[in-house]
Amino acid sequence: MSIKKILETYDDMQLQEVARQYEIRGYYKLNRNELIVKLLQNICYTAEQIFCALKIDYLTWWYNCSFGIIYEWDLEEDYFPLLNYFLVASDENKRLFIPVEIKNVYEKIYRTSQFENTRKLVDSIRIYRDGLLNLYGAVELYWFREMHSKEWGKKISIAECYKWLGILRSLYGGCKIIQDFIVHESLYCITEADFYTLKMATRGMDYYEPTPQEVLLYSNELYYVESVYISKLRTYLEENYNIPDENIEVALSTLIVMNRALQFKGDILIEEILKRFSLSGIEIVSQTQFDELAPLVGGVIKSMRAWRCKGHVDMQFNAEVLKLGRNDECPCGSGKKYKKCCIR
Incomplete structure (x- = not known):
């Protein structure tokens, strides 16, 4: 099944929802056919970025799903974002269908060294995002880049930070960027005032500087030091x-x-x-x-x-x-x- 065929089964409201998910500007000005063409241009590119951001168990799950049959009882809630991004269709036999174009993207990039290097980069960003947020609640981008460089060997650009943190948020939630801070979701899920209160309360304090091993440990939100x-x-x-x-x-x-x-x-x-x-x-x-x-x-x-x-x-x-x-x-x-x- 192709992307076009799947999109053609969507009504106008569903198409607009997909357009919002793929952050297509001015989608509401496009007619149905124009919107489908625009989505075709964006979906495969986004899929390539998403593949780089998937945890290994998600990637394995996606591979099994795409090249075999996966049944209803295997469709855990955790995988729902992947179903949205990969435009999965299903039939009455509980089989899932992922567009052939998405499979081709995967086949094209999977065995390249660039794909593996990018996956390692994004995985390290995810670990540092989770570890530093569990330590601080909110962390300035400059400090995030400084700490991450100790693991990665060099500072990633601000543009890369925004790009990969945005994709990680789309897939896994957990945080967003407010001003120049990466902010834990608990500090804005009710009101952003919680973030600003913490920001003011900790103004002038120095960050605790963790080792790379500590960051990895604290990436598990339930980690604690036995004392x-x-x-x-x-x-x-x-x-x-x-x-x-x-x-x-x-x-x-x-x-x-x-x-x-x-x-x-x-x-x-x-x-x-x-x-x-x-x-x-x-x-x-x-x-x-x-x-x-x-x-x-x-x-x-x-x-x-x-x-x-x-x-x-x-x-x-x-x-x-x-x-x-x-x-x-x-x-x-x-x-x-x-x-x-x-x-x-």
């Missing part, structure tokens, strides 16, 4: 709540994500986190339970990196609340004993 404070909290939950281990891990993940992203801190942050713990079966029904859990949660908070500190560990901790001993591990994450680090 004495997390260990103490986990042990307390295991000993005092009759809940599955996976519920405890969900509670820890909730703590990590909330601490990283929420811009308030102190007692308010601790209370908000403890409220969310109830979703994991950790109900706080007495003041004694609260008094026991609060300093444990506070210890984890003050020992972890957060957006409000531009990726640094929150150093404004209260040693008495955390009940730190001189020989305990310092909550700044250095790995040194408290007496040889931040106590000085």
Whole structure:
């Protein structure tokens, strides 16, 4: 099946939706035939860029889908953007059809060294995008390019940044560019005021500078550094709540994500986190339970990196609340004993 034949089955509203997806300017001024011709000119070029931005499992899935049969129960929601971009048609037998022109693009570029090099570049951009956003929430383009160059060996251009970040956003979501910042979606999904609040609150702070290995680790939004404070909290939950281990891990993940992203801190942050713990079966029904859990949660908070500190560990901790001993591990994450680090 060809692109033209698939497009000819679309009504005018569907054609205009595809035109918006492919960012065709002035599409509303074109008649039906002109719009189909314009789409034909854009779709194959865009497909080539999309192939370069696909994760390897998506690329494998697409290959199997294009050159075989893939059934309904394999069509996970994650793959929906690919179906849009590759103009997939289907029949009553649950088979999928991708236009022959798109298959030809894939066959033409797949085995070239340029394709593989571009894929490596885009994959590194995706990892740095996710890793730095999980550390900072919002990162200036200049710093993103600086950090990425340590991995890639040279700075990519601003134009390349905009191009590949735009395609990655179309495929996977996660962020957009506001002013000269790459911004995590949680800072604009409700209102962009959340981004501007964080920007003002962290103005004048230096970015924490991660190693390439740390960036890779933090590209997983649930990654955290196992510390004495997390260990103490986990042990307390295991000993005092009759809940599955996976519920405890969900509670820890909730703590990590909330601490990283929420811009308030102190007692308010601790209370908000403890409220969310109830979703994991950790109900706080007495003041004694609260008094026991609060300093444990506070210890984890003050020992972890957060957006409000531009990726640094929150150093404004209260040693008495955390009940730190001189020989305990310092909550700044250095790995040194408290007496040889931040106590000085």
